[in-house]
Amino acid sequence: MLYPTPALSADDARVLAEIDRMRASLRHQVRSAPAKWTAGLRKFLTADAVAASNSIEGFKVATVDVEDLLEGERDVEVSEENREETLAYQRMMTYIQTLHDVEDFSYSKGLLNALHWMLQGHRHSARKPAGQWRRGPVYVTDARDPSIAAYTAPDAARVPALMEELVDWLNAEDGTHLLVRAAMAHLHLVSIHPWADGNGRMSRSLQTLLIAREGVLAPEFSSIEAWLGRPGNTWEYYRELTDRGSKYRPDQDVSAWIRFNLTAYHQQAQTVQGRLDRSGRVWGALTEFTQSAGLDERTVTALHDVAMAGRVRRSRYEHAEGLSLQQAQRDLRDLVHARILEPVGRTRARYYTAGPHFPEQALDIARTPMTLTHPYTD
Template sequence: MLFPLPELTDADREVLAGIDEMRRELRYQVQDRPTKWTSGLRKFLTADAVAASNSIEGFRVSTADVQDLMDGEQDVDVSTENRQETLAYLVSIHPWADGNGRMSRSLQTLMIAREGVLAPEFSSIEAWLGRPGNTWEYYRELERRGPVSHPDQDVSRWIRFNLTAYHQQAQTVRGRMSRSAAVWTSLMSFADSAGLDERVVSALHDVALVGRIRRNRYEQAEGLTRQQSQRDLRDLTAAGLLETVGRTRARYYTAGPRFPEGVLEVARTPMTLSQPYADALG
């Protein structure tokens, strides 16, 4: 359905300006000043979007599990149905009677990403929409459009809802980047003082921010051989920095008793999002 674009209010333009400013800031950090952890953040944001999109459709898979499935891990503790839904993300289109919300949201992200502002993983609002309260608001706003096409209806509320989503998602990504940078810097200092090889920081960084690391991901991130990655993770476990969970191919590593607590505090600090409009949607 296509609707005429409503006249934007001064408040709308102010929110748009805020979104543009945050995206310029993010583009500078991602494209002009790339860092080693940027690619990891890209993967996390992609997995987070897939996990959120699945949750909107009724499939519950954690972001960490989605990351593992995207990495090709076979021994991930999810149901067969959730595994297939995650791996088949956007492969098929259901009948139009079912809404095709995922397809519509993907097209919206594509249109914005094609403007060259930021890559899709930094532009998508899937993660924002997948939060429980926001999902409810999303369906409520869709219901306001009604089941019958009315091309001349006023969609200013829908525009406002989306601008709120993009503004708060940009806040979230900006916050994640700042947090990632702070955690990386702290871990680099810790590794130096503890006499650890700099490469293990990427493994510790994932544990702090995602909650766990698998050997395969660490191996790929640092371009190591299987033996090197196994030795590093074994040494970190022996030092009490990591703990193993599971066995053989299902094994992953979480924070151990000697993992620097200050780093975990930074990684786990709750993020507060501001409401871009003076009054909430009602």
């Protein structure tokens, strides 16, 4: 038995309608914006989702470092464990993103286990097999006292039947709004806890997959994992899951879980909209600056990364603009000579930050924080 999908309240319906309008507006804006700087935004959002979801599980890697790792950078100062977890999650998320427009797509137990192998294959062991249902009990321990089980998942013998029921539910059309179904899919999977490890990230990824399959926004713009990874929101996330009880009880009202997710969708849409607006204004300010300074227009890409992320690496600039190694090195050397950029580190590990002549207007725009509204209380 799975949790029944609750009916929406009038407030829920209003918030959901606002989310739909924001996502439609974002879709139009993304499609009409220059591809060069929306490509950078897509990469940032993917890296931010990976960094946030991993951080919930205790793997702490800054978004800017995740971006570098996703670009293939080897000289990033992170532990080997964090590097492996980041790249594994990125591989799984990349595959999920490619599934957004597959015409003959269907959910299956095989697909879910394959995704789990991508995520946990590097940790496969007899005790914690990857890509296979767990063979024993699994517990979610209390964050304050690991000797206390905050949640005990269903018995392992029940997992195959529960997962078959979930797959049937995923493949059925019941007229429920896709965002609500995605939230319910997350709750179903995390409650069944079918694997020995990696259940949280798999559940959040399944939610992302359902939203991406809707096709309203590109997959990179669809995830709420970055929102869930913010410290205060992570605490609320755990509280919402804990409120479901210490054991699997699907015969209960989960309206609060839906409200929590609608808040996440709403505020994540606000966040992406704010970053999109800010990114465009920074790009415009830097375009004016490069023209007045007699710089090649392509250097805006490097300067934009510095303004928005705090730094740029030569390889990232080289790939973004399709340059040769020598061209990228020459551009960055010229920007350093003009004191627009400052180099940090040596040889392969080198990156560039804002120098004393970097345009302050662009930095001011990039550093101005936005204000989020709460859809149920503001």
